[in-house]
Amino acid sequence: MRYVSTRGQAPARDFEGVLLAGLAEDGGLFMPETWPELSAAEWRALRGRPYAEVAAHLMARFTGESLPEAKLLELANRAYAGFGSAATAPLVQLEPQLFALELFHGPTLAFKDMAMQMLGQLFDHVLARRGERVTIVGATSGDTGSAAIEACRDRAAIDVLILHPEGRTSEVQRRQMTTVLSPNIHNIAVQGSFDDCQDLVKAMFTDAPFRQEMQLSAVNSINWARIAAQVPYYAYAALALGAPDRPVAVAVPTGNFGNVLAAWVARRMGLPIERLIIGANRNDILARFLSGNDMSMQEVAPSLSPSMDIQVSSNFERLLFELLGRDAQATASTMQRFRAEGRMPVPDAAWKQATRLIQGFTVSDEATLEEIRRLHRDCGYLADPHTAIGIAAGRAHLPDDKGIPVIVAATAHPAKFPDAVEKATGFRPPLPPRMADLYDREERFAVLPNDLGQIEAAVRGHVRRNTGA
Numbered sequence: 001m002r003y004v005s006t007r008g009q010a011p012a013r014d015f016e017g018v019l020l021a022g023l024a025e026d027g028g029l030f031m032p033e034t035w036p037e038l039s040a041a042e043w044r045a046l047r048g049r050p051y052a053e054v055a056a057h058l059m060a061r062f063t064g065e066s067l068p069e070a071k072l073l074e075l076a077n078r079a080y081a082g083f084g085s086a087a088t089a090p091l092v093q094l095e096p097q098l099f100a101l102e103l104f105h106g107p108t109l110a111f112k113d114m115a116m117q118m119l120g121q122l123f124d125h126v127l128a129r130r131g132e133r134v135t136i137v138g139a140t141s142g143d144t145g146s147a148a149i150e151a152c153r154d155r156a157a158i159d160v161l162i163l164h165p166e167g168r169t170s171e172v173q174r175r176q177m178t179t180v181l182s183p184n185i186h187n188i189a190v191q192g193s194f195d196d197c198q199d200l201v202k203a204m205f206t207d208a209p210f211r212q213e214m215q216l217s218a219v220n221s222i223n224w225a226r227i228a229a230q231v232p233y234y235a236y237a238a239l240a241l242g243a244p245d246r247p248v249a250v251a252v253p254t255g256n257f258g259n260v261l262a263a264w265v266a267r268r269m270g271l272p273i274e275r276l277i278i279g280a281n282r283n284d285i286l287a288r289f290l291s292g293n294d295m296s297m298q299e300v301a302p303s304l305s306p307s308m309d310i311q312v313s314s315n316f317e318r319l320l321f322e323l324l325g326r327d328a329q330a331t332a333s334t335m336q337r338f339r340a341e342g343r344m345p346v347p348d349a350a351w352k353q354a355t356r357l358i359q360g361f362t363v364s365d366e367a368t369l370e371e372i373r374r375l376h377r378d379c380g381y382l383a384d385p386h387t388a389i390g391i392a393a394g395r396a397h398l399p400d401d402k403g404i405p406v407i408v409a410a411t412a413h414p415a416k417f418p419d420a421v422e423k424a425t426g427f428r429p430p431l432p433p434r435m436a437d438l439y440d441r442e443e444r445f446a447v448l449p450n451d452l453g454q455i456e457a458a459v460r461g462h463v464r465r466n467t468g469a
């Protein structure tokens with residue numbers, strides 16, 4: 001399998017090259033040159049199989065010969081062994097047609113563990129075989145950072161530097177990152193928003209000499225390997241509900257558009273996902289795009305669902321590439337105009353094509369609290385604010401539905417956002433016993449301005465110290 005850049009100016013790579021490169025050299029995102037598709041019989045054969053087997057089988061369609069299914073299965077078994085649910089990603093029925101796909105049973109209690117634990121295994125395997133090392137730079141609004149840190153801590157061949165927006169994550173999220181004192185882990189609180197952090201990461205990747213010198217790699221969903229590892233859980237859930245012989249819809253609380261893109265990919269591989277539904281908080285650029293072709297940037301505003309306080313949704317570029325018929329030149333110029341003018345000029349035909357499949361809903365903070373309250377009262381279910389937005393969006397879609405089940409991505413454990421949950425229900429969800437002393441642990445992080453030079457200097461300093469260079 002070969003991968004091409006959405007902007008058409010970077011060399012094509014294989015899966016391993018894409019895993020290590022992260023972002024393409026031209027600033028674009030890697031996409032498979034062709035889409036693998038499974039027949040109905042192949043999907044049926046995956047029904048009832050353990051999660052690791054489904055993951056290995058589907059990921060093998062993206063990796064090619066250097067990482068065959070048997071090797072992926074070995075890595076997947078290791079990746080998911082420590083999850084707190086035997087099902088890895090259990091499906092909980094909330095209403096006759098509505099199901100929560102719980103993706104938060106990994107070590108850091110958010111859906112990021114589903115892919116990141118697998119990425120950690122992939123990096124270990126590939127770097128050991130090649131005798132190489134990498135410097136991972138990542139941006140987080142709270143969950144990617146801790147998942148990446150947990151997956152890569154104490155590795156000799158990996159340095160990890162995570163940028164988070166100062167004061168804009170929940171305290172649990174921040175502490176999950178900053179209390180990991182392993183020598184290869186470094187946290188930087190950036191005086192800015194998540195979008196600023198993400199822009200800094202992308203700027204480091206497009207600074208060719210720096211990228212080369214540091215051997216940069218990515219763990220954000222700009223890295224195709226992240227998306228590939230997020231596809232299997234949609235298949236796992238849809239198969240449990242009768243796919244490929246019964247269609248499903250999928251609802252996803254959305255920020256950087258990676259999680260919903262993975263569902264789009266599952267559909268492209270032949271899974272009968274009839275509708276994709278996205279829920280947004282007040283940072284609702286994607287919902288505004290879907291309702292009126294208005295992809296215009298606004299200031300990032302803090303909300304009760306901080307992980308989704310995002311305006312520039314990186315993975316939208318991958319969908320745009322498809323909507324524009326894989327025209328890399330048109331994709332590049334559309335993205336350039338978006339960055340220059342703050343508004344993305346999506347042709348009407350492409351927009352209409354998107355709206356035929358994807359529906360968007362904005363859920364305010366008040367409506368989020370009401371949804372958490374309602375779920376607790378009526379279903380005995382405790383949802384975190386992000387999951388509540390997904391469920392609210394899924395429920396808003398139900399009247400349009402033809403009776404097909406809606407799978408909602410439940411993206412975080414309620415204990416990660418205890419203040420919002422307590423405000424809605426009066427109940428403060430406790431952290432699992434292994435994290436009970438989180439508030440007493442020592443924290444270590446630097447605070448830096450939104451300045452590329454200073455961030456690059458910090459990265460260089462940490463990597464030199466770790467490698468003794």
Ligand SMILES: Cc1ncc(COP(=O)(O)O)c(C=O)c1O
Pocket residue numbers: 110111142143144221253254255256257258259260307308386387411412
């Ligand atoms: C808990 C949670 N829910 C939802 C999202 C949004 O997911 P995505 O950025 O893939 O759209 C995030 C951040 O990625 C998150 O951490």
Ligand SMILES: N[C@@H](CCOP(=O)(O)O)C(=O)O
Pocket residue numbers: 139140141142143144145219220221222255256258259307308314
């Ligand atoms: N919500 C994310 C933001 C980064 O998203 P990613 O999927 O691109 O890693 C976070 O929690 O950090």
